[in-house]
Amino acid sequence: MPELPEVETVKRGLEPSFTHAKIINVKQNRPDLRFPFPENFQSRLTGREIIGLGRRAKYLLIYLDNEETIISHLGMSGSWRVENRTPGSYYHEKNKLAVHDHFEMDIRTENGELLHAVYNDPRRFGFMLLTKTADLEHHKLLAHLGPEPTGNSLSGAYLNEVLRNRSAPLKAALLDQTIIAGLGNIYVCEALWRSHLSPKRKSLTLGKKSAAAQQKSKLLAQNIRDVINKAIEAGGSSLRDYVHTDGSLGYFQHHFSVYGREGEPCLQCGTPIKRIVQSGRSSFYCPHCQT
Template identity: 50%
Template sequence: MPELPEVETVRRGLAPVLEGARIATAEVRRPDLRWPFPERMAERLTGARVDRLRRRSKYILADLDSGETLIVHLGMSGRMLITGDGAAGMPGAFAHDHGQIGKHDHVVLTTEAGARITFNDARRFGAMDLVETDRADAHWLLAGLGPEPLGNAFNEGYLAEKFAGKRTPVKSALLDQRIVAGLGNIYVCEALWRSGISPLRHAGRISKPRIGRLVPAIRDVLSEAIDAGGSSLRDYRQADGDLGYFQHRFAVYGREGEPCQTPGCTGKIRRKVQSGRSSFYCATCQR
């Protein structure tokens, strides 16, 4: 499932085409994805201008001049692709002619400038909903989310307070969206390796100085992944259809049995299943 860097990459790709644009037509080609679409979704989107495109955790939010916000979750295989003349002035990969709408193209938005934004989702685990903008934070998908890991509210003091007394593994704690929003399996593995912390260690047993190394490691790995366009594993694509490239920089994820890349470390990367997810780490330098 796309993690924060992939979703942020898609948001940034969509922003030049969608922000300030008016939706001339909206086509909803099935009644549901993971959940039913909201009532009259196509009618409510048609004619609306996108005032702002933002991200919350792993969700893309399009604030409309109608006073509503379109919430988009990509699910496991969802993609939002841009085609058409309305993409002129964007990077060349955007300026493809409109192709024939495929069977997995479930929502199609066309702007007055002629750009087409297509939500394609072969597995149909994605989701869309419309909610009043001033109540978006209270939506059941967003309510209760922790702070953004790239925001000021996520810092050493905050994380130390949340970890205090916790007997759950630090990997599980960081994946808890109530503690920090948007972190997923790949980047937690990478950040824990960078900070020298074992994913098996109880969160409550991590000292404040080590938390002080973990917070910037999380920020750095996310920022680097966004700059690289995310990580392409299986279905993920950027908004222009290109692959992301951060997977070529993985130090531990998917590298079971390979030598640890920490300078001077003689260990090898191990894999252990935690809560149904694979943790990749070096038992020699991650304690």
């Protein structure tokens, strides 16, 4: 599943084409994805101007000029691509089966280019919803989310406090979206390895008032920010179906220190990386370095 860096990369990839573009035509090729498309979705979008894009956790936000916002989630295999349909421009069909092109928009940019934006989703676990922009903060999908992992609100002091009474494994706590928004399996494994913390460690051990617990919380918060920011800089991961909006692959997977490296030597001590399953998800860690 695309994680926060992938969604941020998609947002940044779409921004030059989408910002201040006018939607001139909309086509739905099926009535639903994970959820039904909003009622009268095509007519409500046609003629609207896209005034900007945003992201909250793993949700892509497309702000419209009528004070409504599209909430888009990529699900397991969703992706956006943008094709230039301006007469005289070079057009290259991306390697995606058209049968999975479920939503399409013709847009005209500020510069007068005619672009064709396509949402492709083979597994159809993604979705698009439409809500009043003023209600975003209170939307049922967004209201419960914790702080973003890229901002200053994610600090050692915050983790030390929020983990204080939690007995769940540290890996499970970090995947809890009410604690940290948008943090997913891949980058939790990477951040825990950098912090020398076992995914099996009880969360409350970082919630103690001791100097050692506070230092561990501070280091973990810093490593979460660092691994997410480095992944964004690298363009996200190209695991499975993830691609950029121009069809090229992300490449952060080449920098994985622990994720997906079961049996390979730890880059710090040489001990074989171990894989365990926690709550149905694979956790990769070094049994020597991470305690």
